[in-house]
Amino acid sequence: MRRLKCEKETIILTNEDDGFYDVYTFNQSLQKRLREFAGKYPDDCWLKGSSEDGSETYMIKKGRLSLNLRPPYSKDRIHKATERIIEEQKEQSKDS
Helix, strand or coil: CCCCHHHCCEEEECCCCCCEEEEEECCHHHHHHHHHHHHHCCCCEEEEEECCCCCEEEEEECCCCCCCCCCCCCHHHHHHHHHHHHHHHHHHHHHC
């Protein structure tokens, strides 16, 4: 059965009593990263199951998974980065 993109979820489940995260995902990039991590650290992460529709579920020890929250860039930082990119493009076009 073909799924819509909005149906291809990533779900991270846990509870305060358990020592593991249950990671269910259709995301190919995340699946690859989890597969490689499980290969290197089989005591900390392993494939729990997969389905024909493309999802995989991994178990991963708490403390091995983190969420990285990044604040948005300031307008000043965006402006400076844009100026640097424009300058680099000008330099490259001079060299061509």
